[in-house]
Amino acid sequence: MTEEIEAQGRAPGISEHSRATPQTYLIGLFYAVVLTLASFWASSTDLIYAPGIPVLLAVLAVAQMGVHLVFFLHISSAPDQTNNFLALAFGIFVVGLIVFGSMMIMANLNHAMMPMDRLMQMQR
């Protein structure tokens, strides 16, 4: 069974080589707790230059998603995980396209649109 899995790729979350132990989950929990506390602290602190806080929050969130992927879902870039990793990369690509694409297009439309009161006057 183990040999087969090594040869033909591995499903996400399966870790035959002693990678899924309680310790893995506890290490992941430790990092996740630290990053979550950091996020909540960063959102209500005045020690940091305020316009920089959203960037910090985004960095902490991406880091925590990475921690969850590695320690809970056991995704890695190992050769036997090529399929999972490529699917994940494509998923991230589509998510980025949808989220940033929508925000950019809508901001652009907002910018190009006539102010609402003038538009209302023209329709009368």
Place this chain on the structure above:
Amino acid sequence: MSAAGQVVSLPGPIPLSMRGPAPTRVVVGYGFWLFLLSDIIIFAVLFAAYAVLSGETNGGPAAAALFDKTHVFIETACLLASSVTCGFASLAVQRRDRIAAYLWMVITFILGAAFISLERSEFASMLAAGNRPSRSAFLSAFFTLVGTHGLHVTIGLCWLLVMTLQIATLGFLPMVQRRFFCFGLFWHALDIVWIGVFTIVYLGAR
């Protein structure tokens, strides 16, 4: 990337072209992984809608005035802890340890149910204050995004209940182990989506 190079780098004497199809467990896991990624794309669409509409309050309450960070912190703690206990349950199912599996599944269920009831009370107090989804575009986007995540967690809880019954009646068949393994992936993926929710919706509100 040459085919010859790949064969040499793989362990085992059998060439890649002569090996049979991948084991069921790998196929099931990969298929479910693709489903999860498409589910995350659904959430990406809702996140995009929220990001675009979060400022359109139409004279109603803005995000910063609505949310209670302590409440959200407890919700986050519940979901994170349940993710870890789900991992422990998954390990117990893999080594066919019945008592440990039940114990961790019950704890996972309680933590998940606590998350849902906290979210329900938050929604109920918002609705009671007249902040309905129909109040503004911001509230529509908020209830759609957070409600969809809550719906997923509720479905996950039903699934966990079904898995408990299957382990009780069928035992640790390979089929049941595969299903539990898919449930674990689902539950961890929901926790990843929640990171996005609490960062963008709750902590991003200012």
